[in-house]
Amino acid sequence: MGAVYLPSQFGGIFLPLANVQVKPGDKLRITCQYSHIGQADSQPLYAAIGNEGWAGFDEVLHGSKTINVPEDATWNYHEEYVDITITTAISAGFYDLYAKIGGTFPKVISPSLLDVVEVLAETPESEFGEISITDYAKV
Amino acid sequence: MAYYADIVEIIAPSEAKPGGRVDITVRIKNTYSSSVGIMAGGALECGVSPWPGISFPDPSANVDGGATHSFSGDFTMPDKRVTIHAYSYYYGSDGYWHFDDEMTRTINLAEEIESEFGSIAIISYQRR
Numbered sequence: 001m002g003a004v005y006l007p008s009q010f011g012g013i014f015l016p017l018a019n020v021q022v023k024p025g026d027k028l029r030i031t032c033q034y035s036h037i038g039q040a041d042s043q044p045l046y047a048a049i050g051n052e053g054w055a056g057f058d059e060v061l062h063g064s065k066t067i068n069v070p071e072d073a074t075w076n077y078h079e080e081y082v083d084i085t086i087t088t089a090i091s092a093g094f095y096d097l098y099a100k101i102g103g104t105f106p107k108v109i110s111p112s113l114l115d116v117v118e119v120l121a122e123t124p125e126s127e128f129g130e131i132s133i134t135d136y137a138k139v
Numbered sequence: 140m141a142y143y144a145d146i147v148e149i150i151a152p153s154e155a156k157p158g159g160r161v162d163i164t165v166r167i168k169n170t171y172s173s174s175v176g177i178m179a180g181g182a183l184e185c186g187v188s189p190w191p192g193i194s195f196p197d198p199s200a201n202v203d204g205g206a207t208h209s210f211s212g213d214f215t216m217p218d219k220r221v222t223i224h225a226y227s228y229y230y231g232s233d234g235y236w237h238f239d240d241e242m243t244r245t246i247n248l249a250e251e252i253e254s255e256f257g258s259i260a261i262i263s264y265q266r267r
Contacts (some may be wrong), residue, residue: 020266027267034259041254075257099261108256
């Protein structure tokens with residue numbers, strides 16, 4: 001089970017996060033909290049499923065959308081979500097998550113949450129194997 | 140020294156953002172003993188000529204003797220510091236408006252803070 005650290009007026013809290021199971025065809029909605037100050041801004045919110053490694057985050061699937069951030073005269077926290085569509089491009093297994101704001105040069109990157117997404121194998125196509133008569137009676 | 144229409148004060152913010160609407164109030168006192176027609180006007184000194192005007196939706200009023208009237212106006216803040224020049228006029232017995240008093244007040248350009256993001260954290264995720 002993963003956990004995320006959230007700053008608060010009491011110094012911060014660890015919020016435990018349970019694993020989530022998904023399969024191809026599902027969408028994974030990832031909600032983020034971020035802090036902002038200054039002029040109103042429009043930036044991409046980006047999240048990815050993949051594997052955190054020594055060389056960085058190896059992304060398998062991602063989602064993004066543009067968020068419109070209001071002007072903040074002081075540091076303010078906002079929440080926003082982004083959806084990732086689960087496709088057959090990802091194989092079954094446990095994966096990590098991370099999110100960022102900004103494009104090629106991110107303005108801020110979240111800590112990675114490890115092994116929080118379990119991708120289940122795709123349910124096989126409908127198929128009939130064999131049939132046999134198990135009974136017969138007058139009705 | 141004003142004859143009849145003494146500008147008491149200009150109420151305005153000390154700073155404003157470029158392109159934003161700035162609301163001001165010019166308070167003018169009728170120093171005469173009986174009612175006088177008083178009008179407010181204004182212009183902005185900001186490095187361009189002619190000076191842009193200040194809009195006063197209700198620029199004139201009959202003001203009782205000794206009373207002070209507030210005239211509301213507004214303008215769009217330019218991209219530099221601006222000095223408000225407020226003017227007062229009184230309506231003479233000759234049927235003309237006469238310039239009477241002037242007061243100035245400076246409005247600085249508000250510093251704009253660039254957009255900056257401090258942190259981001261994933262707080263939840265769920266299958267949809």
